[in-house]
Amino acid sequence: MSMEIVVCVKQVPASTRVKLNATTNTIIREGIEMMLNPFDAYALEEALRVKAGAGGRVTVISMGIPSAAELLRYALALGADRAVLLSDKRFAGADTLATAYSLAAAVRKLGACDLILCGRQAVDGDTAQVGPSLAQKLGIPHLTAVSRLELSSQRRVLCEKMTDEGYQEIELGLPALLTVVKEINTPRFPNLEDYLRTLDAAVEIWSADDLEVDHARIGYDGSATWVMSTTATERRKNGKEILGPPQEAAELILGTLRQMGWQPASEGRRE
Amino acid sequence: MSEIRIVADKCTGCRQCLPACPYGAISMRAKKAFISADCVFCGACVPVCRFEAIELFTEAPAQEGAPASSGIWIFAEQSDGKVKPVVLELLGEARALARKKTNKITAIWLGPREPEQFRALIAQGADEVIAVADPRLAQRDELLYPQVLTRLVETYRPEIFLFGATGFGRSIAPRTASALDTGLTADCTRLDIDPQSGLLLQTRPAFGGNLLATILCRTRRPQMATVRPKVMRALPADFSRQGSVRLENLDISGLAGLEIKSARANKADSPGLDSAEIVVGVGRGIGSARQIALYRRLAAALGAGLAATRAVVDLGWLEYPHQVGQTGVTIAPKVYLAFGISGSVQHMAGLAESTHLIAVNKDENAPIFAAADERVRADCNEVAAALLKQISGESARE
Numbered sequence: 001m002s003m004e005i006v007v008c009v010k011q012v013p014a015s016t017r018v019k020l021n022a023t024t025n026t027i028i029r030e031g032i033e034m035m036l037n038p039f040d041a042y043a044l045e046e047a048l049r050v051k052a053g054a055g056g057r058v059t060v061i062s063m064g065i066p067s068a069a070e071l072l073r074y075a076l077a078l079g080a081d082r083a084v085l086l087s088d089k090r091f092a093g094a095d096t097l098a099t100a101y102s103l104a105a106a107v108r109k110l111g112a113c114d115l116i117l118c119g120r121q122a123v124d125g126d127t128a129q130v131g132p133s134l135a136q137k138l139g140i141p142h143l144t145a146v147s148r149l150e151l152s153s154q155r156r157v158l159c160e161k162m163t164d165e166g167y168q169e170i171e172l173g174l175p176a177l178l179t180v181v182k183e184i185n186t187p188r189f190p191n192l193e194d195y196l197r198t199l200d201a202a203v204e205i206w207s208a209d210d211l212e213v214d215h216a217r218i219g220y221d222g223s224a225t226w227v228m229s230t231t232a233t234e235r236r237k238n239g240k241e242i243l244g245p246p247q248e249a250a251e252l253i254l255g256t257l258r259q260m261g262w263q264p265a266s267e268g269r270r271e
Numbered sequence: 272m273s274e275i276r277i278v279a280d281k282c283t284g285c286r287q288c289l290p291a292c293p294y295g296a297i298s299m300r301a302k303k304a305f306i307s308a309d310c311v312f313c314g315a316c317v318p319v320c321r322f323e324a325i326e327l328f329t330e331a332p333a334q335e336g337a338p339a340s341s342g343i344w345i346f347a348e349q350s351d352g353k354v355k356p357v358v359l360e361l362l363g364e365a366r367a368l369a370r371k372k373t374n375k376i377t378a379i380w381l382g383p384r385e386p387e388q389f390r391a392l393i394a395q396g397a398d399e400v401i402a403v404a405d406p407r408l409a410q411r412d413e414l415l416y417p418q419v420l421t422r423l424v425e426t427y428r429p430e431i432f433l434f435g436a437t438g439f440g441r442s443i444a445p446r447t448a449s450a451l452d453t454g455l456t457a458d459c460t461r462l463d464i465d466p467q468s469g470l471l472l473q474t475r476p477a478f479g480g481n482l483l484a485t486i487l488c489r490t491r492r493p494q495m496a497t498v499r500p501k502v503m504r505a506l507p508a509d510f511s512r513q514g515s516v517r518l519e520n521l522d523i524s525g526l527a528g529l530e531i532k533s534a535r536a537n538k539a540d541s542p543g544l545d546s547a548e549i550v551v552g553v554g555r556g557i558g559s560a561r562q563i564a565l566y567r568r569l570a571a572a573l574g575a576g577l578a579a580t581r582a583v584v585d586l587g588w589l590e591y592p593h594q595v596g597q598t599g600v601t602i603a604p605k606v607y608l609a610f611g612i613s614g615s616v617q618h619m620a621g622l623a624e625s626t627h628l629i630a631v632n633k634d635e636n637a638p639i640f641a642a643a644d645e646r647v648r649a650d651c652n653e654v655a656a657a658l659l660k661q662i663s664g665e666s667a668r669e
């Protein structure tokens with residue numbers, strides 16, 4: 001069977017550069033490098049694997065500033081077939097609800113779709129909300145934290161997902177939306193030839209006018225939540241220094257653990 | 272619409288705000304900061320400016336007034352018919368909120384009929400339990416639950432609806448909020464009531480824990496949030512508290528659910544990060560994969576969970592479920608024993624502020640020491656072995 005697969009990706013700050021300035025209590029960012037959200041790389045890889053097995057087409061879609069097109073070209077270099085960027089000042093400042101609403105309109109415009117893959121969460125916002133919210137807007141089932149998937153039969157997919165207690169195996173009819181975790185695969189890198197070939201590849205840019213959306217439900221004005229204030233935080237404590245040989249250090253640590261309510265193991269204590 | 276501007280008289284051209292912008296929207300023009308159209312009004316630059324030269328006006332989006340609603344709802348997530356610990360924390364927090372705003376607290380139970388659990392919910396702070404006791408709800412179902420919750424919300428119109436930020440809560444809350452077209456704030460670490468507006472102030476870490484954002488849902492109802500486990504405090508159970516139980520007669524036979532084929536719990540060496548009061552964390556500084564056995568034994572002896580940095584997982588020393596941090600899980604134990612962990616921002620983002628951090632590291636410049644409550648500058652494997660020996664000795668004496 002031939003699969004129409006959509007992968008939602010997000011451009012995030014390359015936060016490996018984030019450090020705190022000890023005196024001004026602020027974030028230091030050397031440069032403003034952006035990258036593909038790490039979780040989305042697994043979603044894209046999985047889409048390419050499903051396509052390799054079943055045939056079909058992979059469309060990557062993102063909502064963001066114009067420079068996010070670069071990210072989508074990277075996805076094309078890896079093997080995606082089509083790239084769409086929702087970029088319009090009117091989309092800016094969207095919360096997860098307005099984002100999901102806009103993405104849903106874009107997915108509908110793409111036409112028939114069997115499988116939507118997203119990363120479990122974006123590492124800048126860390127909300128993990130857009131995937132489930134988008135599935136609801138499209139009226140299709142979703143699973144979060146999927147760690148393995150295989151197409152089981154005609155228009156069905158067998159998934160293993162991580163839960164708070166362990167794992168669940170769930171079979172789903174398509175179309176469905178899955179958010180994936182790192183365990184699912186190891187993303188590939190593009191070869192030089194593909195990378196160069198797609199440097200100038202066309203990315204379709206869609207504005208709010210290209211979508212069937214209620215303009216009162218997109219972007220900042222269409223958002224349900226509103227950031228009232230933002231404050232910088234810093235973890236800085238003047239911690240106690242523990243010196244001495246390992247045995248003494250261990251004793252002191254044990255003393256702290258006891259103070260915090262820890263007791264030596266008795267049967268069945270282990271949770 | 273929001274507006275951001277640089278007050279030219281105050282801006283000294285110090286450039287401090289340039290790297291603070293996650294979107295690269297600030298540049299220099301005529302020796303003053305200039306904010307381009309790429310700005311999304313996140314506010315990250317505002318506290319950076321020591322001269323208060325950046326003014327951000329985030330006026331609430333123009334929307335109609337909020338619909339009538341009342342009461343605080345807590346989603347009483349259960350597993351095998353037992354309420355999860357985070358629910359009790361939510362009830363404790365809800366009581367604190369209810370003191371600032373007269374509000375009935377309702378626990379929403381989906382699952383088998385468990386009168387003892389209902390009594391426990393009331394003892395822990397609920398005024399009322401609304402239960403949909405249907406056999407199909409015994410197993411937590413990401414597709415079925417949101418439909419049931421949506422119906423309940425549409426019937427009773429709560430003002431606030433809180434979920435534990437468990438894996439399941441973070442799956443069904445956004446789906447439910449999306450169905451209701453209302454706002455949802457993820458993974459809150461602080462809740463309060465705004466004295467003026469009576470709105471729920473929802474505070475959460477953003478940008479890898481470097482910023483704390485306080486978020487409001489002004490005009491849609493309910494105001495929804497998921498709350499990070501182990502951050503709020505449960506009240507002692509008071510079985511003299513009075514409360515009512517309403518068994519909701521809801522026909523859910525027509526609602527679609529998932530086909531859950533099997534479920535398995537993590538094995539004995541499970542990371543146990545969700546519930547453990549002590550977590551032992553290992554970083555690349557432990558030296559090699561062979562050392563993992565020592566830390567497994569130490570974690571077992573302490574009754575602790577076992578956590579790892581991304582580096583350790585990438586090296587294949589431990590599996591992904593152990594990974595704590597921005598791309599792993601977040602934890603909030605009472606004590607975190609960090610062995611050979613340098614303390615990257617990404618790793619620290621997974622650890623609650625309230626946790627007592629004991630860091631053991633050879634490298635005196637390890638960033639983790641700045642955030643530690645106790646700093647042990649030593650060979651981590653030697654300290655871990657000594658600790659294990661002492662604990663084993665103690666257990667043997669018992």
